[in-house]
Amino acid sequence: MNLVARRAALATGLAAAGTLAVALATRKPALRRGAPAGGATGDEAPLKSIAAALVTVDPPQPPPKIRFTASDGSSRTLADFAGKGVVLNLWATWCAPCDAEMPSLDALAGALAADGILVVSLASDRGGAAVVEQYYKSHRITHLGVWTDPDGAAMHALGARGIPTTLILDRQGRERARLEGGIDWAGNAAAAIIRKLAG
Numbered sequence: 001m002n003l004v005a006r007r008a009a010l011a012t013g014l015a016a017a018g019t020l021a022v023a024l025a026t027r028k029p030a031l032r033r034g035a036p037a038g039g040a041t042g043d044e045a046p047l048k049s050i051a052a053a054l055v056t057v058d059p060p061q062p063p064p065k066i067r068f069t070a071s072d073g074s075s076r077t078l079a080d081f082a083g084k085g086v087v088l089n090l091w092a093t094w095c096a097p098c099d100a101e102m103p104s105l106d107a108l109a110g111a112l113a114a115d116g117i118l119v120v121s122l123a124s125d126r127g128g129a130a131v132v133e134q135y136y137k138s139h140r141i142t143h144l145g146v147w148t149d150p151d152g153a154a155m156h157a158l159g160a161r162g163i164p165t166t167l168i169l170d171r172q173g174r175e176r177a178r179l180e181g182g183i184d185w186a187g188n189a190a191a192a193i194i195r196k197l198a199g
Helices: 003-026 096-115 129-139 153-157 188-198
Strands: 055-061 068-070 085-091 117-123 165-169 175-180
Touching (some): 096 129, 096 188, 117 188, 165 188
Parallel strands (some): 085 117
Antiparallel strands (some): 055 175
16 A cells, blocks of 8 residues: 555544544433443433432431531531422432433522422532532533532432432421432423422
8 A cells, every 4th residue: 555545544544533532522421221320331321201210208208317518618417408308419420320410400400499499419529529619610510519428428328229319308308209320300390290299
């Protein structure tokens, strides 16, 4: 093969590789079909609807006492949100299903704020608040507060099998429902279900 032909073949190969890299980089992370919460192996699938993932807790139960850290470094508990409904989302910045659901979770937080329902996204990143703040900034997350559980103690106490896991707590502080895996929180249907469960 002469030099001109080799250069043309190399240019074609590089262009194809670049196209593949762009496609992979811009592809949204997704849950994997048939994988447990926390994502493992299998073919990719879209985020689940809230109705498909919701497991109600009947009768409603108070969750175990947990401690976590606010962005200012202070220690907090769920009792700090007494009288409010809470969507407690356990996640991490490195978790692909968490990353996929985060924009719709942020939108849900904005939609529910006027109803006195808080979305508490509790990150298990070991880097703490700085890592979460950087993630929020780079992903344009504007409605969620920075809450961290860097040692995973809250996640363990709550019996989460993986992340993302979300608990819906009513205004009496009781767990009403639990969802495992990445959820599509966008739209009126999800907000309506949360409002009903929160009371």
